[in-house]
Each structure stands twice: as structure tokens, then as C-alpha cells.
Amino acid sequence: MVGLVDGNNFFVSCERVVNPKLNGRPVAVLSNNDGCCVARSNEFKALGIKMGTPYYQLKDREFPKGDLVFCSSNYELYGDLSRRIVSILRDEALDVEQYSIDEAFIWPPKRSPDDLFAYGRRLRAKILQWVGIPCGIGFAPTKTLAKIANHIGKKRPEGVFVLPDDPAEILASIPADEVWGVGRRLPVKLRAERILSAKDLRDAPDDVIRSVGGVTLLRTAMELRGKPCLMNENGGADPDSITCSRSFGEQVTTKDALMESIANFTAQAATKLRRHGLLASGCNVYAQVVTAGMFEGGFSGWADNFHGYTVMFPQPTDATNVMLRTIREGFDALFMPGARYRKSGIMFFGLEKAGGAFQADLFVPAEKREASPLYRTIDALNAKLGRTKVFSAAEGIGKRSWKMRRAMLSPRATTNWAELLVVK
DNA sequence: TCTGGGGTCCTAGGACCC
DNA sequence: TCTGGGGTCCTAGGACCC
Numbered sequence: 001m002v003g004l005v006d007g008n009n010f011f012v013s014c015e016r017v018v019n020p021k022l023n024g025r026p027v028a029v030l031s032n033n034d035g036c037c038v039a040r041s042n043e044f045k046a047l048g049i050k051m052g053t054p055y056y057q058l059k060d061r062e063f064p065k066g067d068l069v070f071c072s073s074n075y076e077l078y079g080d081l082s083r084r085i086v087s088i089l090r091d092e093a094l095d096v097e098q099y100s101i102d103e104a105f106i107w108p109p110k111r112s113p114d115d116l117f118a119y120g121r122r123l124r125a126k127i128l129q130w131v132g133i134p135c136g137i138g139f140a141p142t143k144t145l146a147k148i149a150n151h152i153g154k155k156r157p158e159g160v161f162v163l164p165d166d167p168a169e170i171l172a173s174i175p176a177d178e179v180w181g182v183g184r185r186l187p188v189k190l191r192a193e194r195i196l197s198a199k200d201l202r203d204a205p206d207d208v209i210r211s212v213g214g215v216t217l218l219r220t221a222m223e224l225r226g227k228p229c230l231m232n233e234n235g236g237a238d239p240d241s242i243t244c245s246r247s248f249g250e251q252v253t254t255k256d257a258l259m260e261s262i263a264n265f266t267a268q269a270a271t272k273l274r275r276h277g278l279l280a281s282g283c284n285v286y287a288q289v290v291t292a293g294m295f296e297g298g299f300s301g302w303a304d305n306f307h308g309y310t311v312m313f314p315q316p317t318d319a320t321n322v323m324l325r326t327i328r329e330g331f332d333a334l335f336m337p338g339a340r341y342r343k344s345g346i347m348f349f350g351l352e353k354a355g356g357a358f359q360a361d362l363f364v365p366a367e368k369r370e371a372s373p374l375y376r377t378i379d380a381l382n383a384k385l386g387r388t389k390v391f392s393a394a395e396g397i398g399k400r401s402w403k404m405r406r407a408m409l410s411p412r413a414t415t416n417w418a419e420l421l422v423v424k
Numbered sequence: 425t426c427t428g429g430g431g432t433c434c435t436a437g438g439a440c441c442c
Numbered sequence: 443t444c445t446g447g448g449g450t451c452c453t454a455g456g457a458c459c460c
Contacts, residue, residue, distance in 0.1 A: 031446040038446070056444040073446090100442045183440050214452065216439075243448060345447090 001116065002228075003106045003139045004146040005089060005123070007082075008154060010102035010133070011039035014078045015071045017132040018413040018421060027069045030055050033247045033404040034072055044068065072406035078102075080414045084131045092123055097232050105143060107232070113162045120153075120160035135159065140167075143230045144223035147180040148198070171199035171224065181220040186213050198224060238276055238351060244269035245345020248402035251290060252341040258287060259331055260396035261344045263324055267395055269346055270320045274379055279316035279369055281350025284308055285327055287334060288343040309334055316352055319372035324394050 007013055011029035016022045026044040028037040036054045037044075047063055058068060082101045089096045093106035110119045120137040127135050138149025140163035148170070153161035163170070177187040179198050189212045195201050201209070202224035209218045219229040244265040252258050262285055273280055286308030309330045313322060327346075354371040378390045388395075411419035 033446075034444095036445050052445080054445040059444095103442075181440070185439065213439080216452065239449075241449080245447065247446070343446095 001108060001111065001139050001141060002143055002146050003093075003108050003116075003120065003137055004143070004150040005085070005104050005106060005127075006136050006150050006154070007085065007102040008134045008136060009039055009041055010082075011071075011073065011078055012041045012044075013133045014081050015074070015410055017081065018077065018410055022069055025067075025069050026063070027071065028058075029071045029073055030408075032073060032406075033249060034070075034407055035247065038073070070408055072409040074410050074412065076412045076415050077410065081131055081133060085127055085133060085135075088127055088130060089123075092126070095232060105146065105232070108139065113164075116162045117158075117160055120162070121158055124159050137161075139163065141226045142223040142228045144180050144220055145226065148174060151178075168199055171202060172197050174198040176201050179220060179224070181216065181223075182213075186217065189213070238278060238353070240351065241347055241349045242269050242272050242276075242278075242280070242351065243345060243347045244272070245286075245343060246402075246404055247343045248341065249405045250401045252344075252402050253339070255335045255337075257396075257402055258335060258341055258344060259328070260394070260400070261402045262287075262327065262331070262346060263392060263394035263396070264400075265344065265346045266323055266327060267320050267392060269348055270318060270323060270375070271379060271382075273348055273351070274318045274371060274375060276351075277354050277371065278351045279318050279354050279371075280313065280323075280348035281316045281352070282310060282312035283323065283327065283349065284310050284347040285330065285334065286345055286347075287341050289336070290340040290342045307334060307336070312350075315367060316350065316369050317372070318354060319375055320392060321374075322372075324392060 012022075012027050015027065015029060022041075024043065025041070026047055027041040028044050028049070029039040030036065031038045034055050036052050037049065037058075038051070040049065040051065047068075049058065055070065059070070061068075078101055082098075086096060086098050086104055089104055089106050094109055095107040097105040099105055108116060108119055110116050116139045120139065124135050124137055127133060136150050136154030137160045138146050138151070138153045139161070140146040140149045145163055145167070148167075149161045149163040152170070153159055174197060176182055176190050176195055176197055177184075179201060182190070182201075190196070190201070193204065193208055193212060195204050195208075195212075201221055204221065206218060206221075209221050213220075222229045246261070246265065248261065252261065266283075270280075286306045289305045289307065291305050311326050311330050313326050317323065352369070354369060356369075381390050382388060411421065413419055413421045
């Protein structure tokens with residue numbers, strides 16, 4: 001059996017941990033740059049405001065059931081509370097796979113439904129008492145079924161649900177498009193095959209499922225049948241790419257400001273790269289231009305206004321200064337005078353382990369591919385003294401007008417001594 | 425008239441997740 | 443005026459090898 005533990009309205013619950021006055025009120029947490037709603041409390045959902053609604057459309061509106069509360073996103077806080085929950089799970093389960101900041105799969109030590117139920121309730125109570133976050137927990141034979149059990153558990157007063165041996169009735173009540181692995185596109189094709197519920201998907205012939213959604217969808221169907229196809233992904237596989245991009249607080253129109261933003265995101269992504277002990281072979285630099293009607297596609301269907309270029313580093317590296325030198329060489333071709341930029345970003349690819357085996361060039365003397373000692377020192381200093389005590393001048397020492405807006409930021413109450421809560 | 429059989433690597437695009 | 447930021451996997455097709 002596998003369990004799924006999932007924090008309820010996670011970001012909102014985190015904000016409530018450090019500010020109990022938010023309890024019972026309609027609260028939403030905003031995306032970076034105070035853009036749109038990415039987490040909502042139950043009270044907020046009850047007002048009928050959808051996920052992804054832009055903040056500017058809501059901030060001046062009045063709602064009957066009390067004033068809306070908005071929080072800027074505070075990832076330092078959410079990340080810390082998430083780590084605390086995972087550490088409890090590691091104590092209590094045979095194995096834990098953290099799936100996202102607010103979800104983890106666990107392999108429980110119990111087997112019988114009664115034992116699982118009691119175990120789940122105890123786990124839930126412990127997380128609530130130790131961290132302050134309410135969770136939903138679901139148990140089932142596969143990850144996909146555990147997702148379903150979790151959704152049911154969340155709606156129960158106990159917060160826990162163990163999927164019965166024969167879940168046909170439950171699956172029949174769940175629309176196919178709510179199944180994990182079925183997104184926005186597949187339901188159209190599924191309807192054409194008269195596959196409407198999770199049970200329909202489970203019971204459909206393999207060849208039909210394959211023709212609609214390939215082996216990926218077939219795996220989902222097998223999971224619904226109780227045959228595990230999605231394994232424990234632990235083992236910490238290295239990422240294939242590392243990205244850092246941000247929308248700007250104000251539109252950027254100068255070359256210097258755009259290059260400065262890219263230098264910042266390069267430095268951030270490089271820190272992430274070094275944390276994984278990886279070197280990047282090259283990168284993609286891109287920027288997004290503001291154009292009329294670009295948001296007409298809605299939350300995720302934006303017009304494609306990205307311009308960018310690709311550069312390869314002289315050899316795979318994790319040294320920010322080497323990267324910045326290479327990136328600058330192509331930058332003139334990217335910048336368009338007169339354009340208004342709203343976002344920029346960088347993506348590293350061709351990642352390999354520092355100090356590991358690599359494919360050398362037959363005609364070029366092989367140099368060792370080691371982590372940069374300079375940047376190991378800089379990372380250590382920043383870890384000790386604060387995230388950006390030591391940085392490249394290219395990142396800018398002026399106003400940084402492109403910095404994102406976070407007007408309603410809560411304290412980093414669990415990770416920063418200066419921002420501890422004061423309890424009267 | 426009629427023309428093999430087995431691979432690899434890369435890229436773009438589509439689908440999905442949180 | 444104003445709308446996030448990360449990722450993954452799979453497939454098809456092209457170019458190439460013998």
C-alpha cells in the first residue's frame with residue numbers, strides 16, 4: 001500500500017501558522033510579483049473565485065462575506081514548514097517520496113485497512129500539533145488510487161481515507177478528467193470514446209487507451225486497476241535542466257537593466273546547480289516582450305513572445321563569472337531598443353556531475369571538470385551571512401527596478417532570527 | 425513491374441504535474 | 443495599467459550509421 005499526504009490549501013495554511021488572525025477568513029496567496037491567486041482558503045473558494053484569478057481584478061472589489069485577505073508568496077516559510085512535515089514522515093514511514101512542496105507519498109508500516117486508518121489519523125494529528133498544518137491522507141494500492149483516496153480523505157472530518165478493496169462504485173463517481181495524469185486536452189478525446197468516469201478509463205480496452213493517450217495514459221489505467229506502474233522515484237536522480245526566470249516588478253526598457261536581471265537569474269540558477277554538484281554545458285537566455293492581447297489565452301495559454309539565444313560554455317562549468325562572460329557575448333543580439341520587457345530567464349542544460357566521467361574531445365586536451373573552489377567559498381559565505389552578501393557586480397548595485405513586487409509579505413518566522421514572532 | 429533490415433541520435437512539439 | 447515558475451516524459455520525424 002502507498003499513502004499520499006497532502007497539505008490542505010498549503011500556502012494559506014502556512015500563512016495561518018504565523019498569523020492566526022487569518023483563521024476563518026477568505027485568504028488567498030498570490031503568485032510571484034503579486035500576480036494572481038495560486039492558493040485559496042476554503043472561505044475564499046466558497047466565494048467562487050477561481051484559481052489563477054489576477055489580483056488586480058480583485059483588490060478593489062467588495063465581497064459580502066468579509067474582506068478578502070491577500071498574501072504575497074513567502075517561499076522561504078513554505079519550504080521550511082514543508083521540510084518539517086517531511087521529517088515527521090521519515091520518522092513514521094518505511095519510505096517517503098517528496099513529490100512537491102505540499103505532497104509526499106509514503107510507504108506505511110501497516111497493512112490492514114483498520115491499522116492504516118488508525119495510523120493515518122495519528123500521523124495527521126502529529127503533523128497538526130508539531131507543524132500546525134492540516135493534511136489529507138489517502139491509502140491505496142497504487143499512487144494514482146492514493147491520489148483519489150486522498151481527495152476523499154480531505155473531505156472527511158477525520159482527514160483520512162483507505163480505499164476499499166473493490167472501489168468500482170467510487171471510481172464511477174469520479175469524472176475521468178479528475179484522475180491524476182489526465183489533463184486539459186485528453187478529456188475531449190476520451191469523451192469521443194465514451195470514457196467519462198475513472199471507472200470507464202479503468203475498464204476501457206488497452207488499444208483504445210493507447211490510441212487516445214499513448215503508454216502514459218495506459219499506465220494511468222493500469223494504476224486504476226490496482227497494478228503499480230509509477231514507482232518510488234527516490235534515489236535523487238539529478239535534474240536534466242535548471243531554470244530561473246521571473247516577471248519584473250516594473251517593465252524594463254533599458255539594455256543595462258535587462259542584462260542585470262539576467263545576471264541575477266544566472267547567479268541564482270548557478271547556486272542551484274552547485275547545490276546539486278552539477279556542471280552546465282550551456283544555457284538558453286530569453287526575455288519576454290509585452291504585446292497587445294498577450295493574456296487572451298487565460299492563465300496558461302499565453303501568447304508566445306519569448307526571444308532568446310543559446311550559448312555553450314567553453315567547457316562545462318558551475319562558475320557564475322565564466323557563465324556571465326559567455327552570456328554577455330550573445331546579449332547584443334537579443335536586446336531590441338524600444339521593446340518593453342516583462343520577464344527574463346535562463347535555463348542550463350547539458351548537466352553533468354562535477355568530477356565525474358565525461359565524454360572528452362579526441363583533439364582537445366581533457367581538463368578536469370571540477371566544481372569551482374571560488375564559488376564553493378562564496379556559497380558557504382552566503383549560507384552563513386545571508387543569501388546575497390557576496391555577488392557579482394553584474395547583478396547590479398542600484399535600484400533594481402525589475403525586482404518583483406511582494407507588497408504583502410509575511411515574516412520568515414521560522415528561518416530568520418530577525419523575523420521571529422513576538423508572543424504576548 | 426520488381427530495390428533490406430537493423431540501428432542511433434537529435435529536435436520539436438505535445439501532454440502532463442505541482 | 444495590472445496575469446507564476448518551475449519541471450518531467452513520450453512520440454514522430456529527420457538525419458545519419460552499417
